[in-house]
Amino acid sequence: MLAPLMMVAAVRAAGLPFSTVVIDAGHGGRDGGAVWNGLLERNLTLDVAKRLDAALRARGVRTLMTRRSDTTVELSTRAVIANRCRSAVFVSIHFNACRDRSASGIETHYRSARGKELALSVQRSLDKRVTGINRNVSYADYKVLRETRMPAVLVECGFISNKKEARLCASPAHRQKLAEAIATGILEAKK
Numbered sequence: 001m002l003a004p005l006m007m008v009a010a011v012r013a014a015g016l017p018f019s020t021v022v023i024d025a026g027h028g029g030r031d032g033g034a035v036w037n038g039l040l041e042r043n044l045t046l047d048v049a050k051r052l053d054a055a056l057r058a059r060g061v062r063t064l065m066t067r068r069s070d071t072t073v074e075l076s077t078r079a080v081i082a083n084r085c086r087s088a089v090f091v092s093i094h095f096n097a098c099r100d101r102s103a104s105g106i107e108t109h110y111r112s113a114r115g116k117e118l119a120l121s122v123q124r125s126l127d128k129r130v131t132g133i134n135r136n137v138s139y140a141d142y143k144v145l146r147e148t149r150m151p152a153v154l155v156e157c158g159f160i161s162n163k164k165e166a167r168l169c170a171s172p173a174h175r176q177k178l179a180e181a182i183a184t185g186i187l188e189a190k191k
């Protein structure tokens, strides 16, 4: 039983080889996403995506955004944009909402094994650096994760349906922390 264990260790140590980060600001344009406590998801996602873009560029990483303004971009188009990139990882930014207003915290979704590796690294970094409950990583069969041919994750940056977390998400300083933590998590997963 040594061989499989060694293989797992080797995969972990290797990290992900990538040169570009495709940043996907969830929703936009006709698709507003969640609306709670005076916050509109599509605006928050674009703001964090732009901050993430700046944080990664400042650290010398090439980036590509699936949208840079408040425009409608279909989910399959987002995947097509990402799939044009060679040697990339895909990071989709979202905010969560739930009818149960007590729900709060940050979680990261993945669909592939390499996506999980990236998700674990991003979630670990968020847990270390950002205020909020760690809801861990989990598998999700989202279209952008399914159609992108690269390690892909979707980060739910917090519940805007939760009064306390909505107040945090409304703060530019908090969104900057989210972006910096996601950037660090992405880079810590790099080969």
Ligand SMILES: [Zn+2]
Pocket: 026, 027, 033, 034, 041, 094, 095
């Ligand atoms: Zn969303």
